Amino acid sequence: MKNIAVLTSGGDAPGMNAAVRAVVRTGIYHQLNVFGIMYGYRGMLKNEIFPMESKSVANIIQRGGTILKTARCKEFYEYEGRKLAYENLKKHNIDGVVVIGGDGSFNGAQKFSQEFDIPCIGLPGTIDKDIAGTDYTIGFDTAVNTAIEAIDKIRDTADAHDRLFVIEVMGRDAGYIALHSGIATGAEHILMPERKTELNEIVEELQANERRKKLVNLIVVAEGDENGGANEVGRIIKERCPQLDTRVCILGHIQRGGAPSCTDRILASRMGYAAVDALLEGIHNVMIGVVNDKIHYTPLDKAVKAKQEIDPEWFKIVKILAS
Numbered sequence: 001m002k003n004i005a006v007l008t009s010g011g012d013a014p015g016m017n018a019a020v021r022a023v024v025r026t027g028i029y030h031q032l033n034v035f036g037i038m039y040g041y042r043g044m045l046k047n048e049i050f051p052m053e054s055k056s057v058a059n060i061i062q063r064g065g066t067i068l069k070t071a072r073c074k075e076f077y078e079y080e081g082r083k084l085a086y087e088n089l090k091k092h093n094i095d096g097v098v099v100i101g102g103d104g105s106f107n108g109a110q111k112f113s114q115e116f117d118i119p120c121i122g123l124p125g126t127i128d129k130d131i132a133g134t135d136y137t138i139g140f141d142t143a144v145n146t147a148i149e150a151i152d153k154i155r156d157t158a159d160a161h162d163r164l165f166v167i168e169v170m171g172r173d174a175g176y177i178a179l180h181s182g183i184a185t186g187a188e189h190i191l192m193p194e195r196k197t198e199l200n201e202i203v204e205e206l207q208a209n210e211r212r213k214k215l216v217n218l219i220v221v222a223e224g225d226e227n228g229g230a231n232e233v234g235r236i237i238k239e240r241c242p243q244l245d246t247r248v249c250i251l252g253h254i255q256r257g258g259a260p261s262c263t264d265r266i267l268a269s270r271m272g273y274a275a276v277d278a279l280l281e282g283i284h285n286v287m288i289g290v291v292n293d294k295i296h297y298t299p300l301d302k303a304v305k306a307k308q309e310i311d312p313e314w315f316k317i318v319k320i321l322a323s
């Protein structure tokens, strides 16, 4: 293996730059030529492929987003599109590709590496932490910290006005951002898709809280929760508890941006390093994960969206600590 390439694909996540940096510098350390591909698979198809040096990745470990940009690419779903991508990689004699993205990107990489003689390694870059084969994904920790910072600020105003806030956090079909940020900010209730929550019970509790003069109430709702998101939860609470001053806040895209946390920088650096190692050792077409603090390989076709178990004890803890 002499020439490798790296790309970021799907939704962006803080820490992707740290992963790109690690791939580039580990490759150069092993005397490989490293290429960057702009805009994910779209750049493969459009031949937006350029050589990278050590200094191409200087001063990016602390930056959110991705210097390689990211995109979704319809043509890559088709064989003809992937063939064109292959031909472009061949023009640069690329013999291995590191794909930083989500499960969709790994699906694409899996198909591509089965059809053509270029192995791929996946790195899980998503704030949602919903991929099988790893305990953490690049971007999750930063997103949770961003959510915590925002919720702490909301708590101040909730406290000043004795208000109830229903706060929606990201995570798509997964509730880990809600669970972690809710516990860390002392939310009274956490609503997430992995566990059915009866709104009736929450309403009754809120009415009891009112009797015991609990002044600040925070409810954290994952965007994928089946009660319909914060707007709907807020609407029902306002209707059923008209005495409470209830407000809704949807945190939105701030959770995807910002400087990556220390944990994400370290995770991304470790995974990027391991990706190049794997390519050199002939461990191909796997996603690099970290399980129980050890590097773990999962075949790309098994690196799918997955819900990790959530210990029910957490909900008991939330309830006890917020009482």
Ligand code: ATP
Pocket (backbone or CB within 6 Å): 009, 010, 011, 012, 041, 071, 072, 073, 074, 075, 076, 077, 078, 101, 102, 103, 104, 105, 106, 107, 108, 109, 111, 126
């Ligand atoms: P995120 O989790 O942030 O959405 P993702 O990697 O899952 O990231 P997708 O939009 O699902 O994001 O996939 C990114 C790109 O990967 C697609 O635009 C497409 O080019 C390619 N891709 C996804 N699924 C497939 C597939 N089944 N076959 C071929 N290519 C695919």
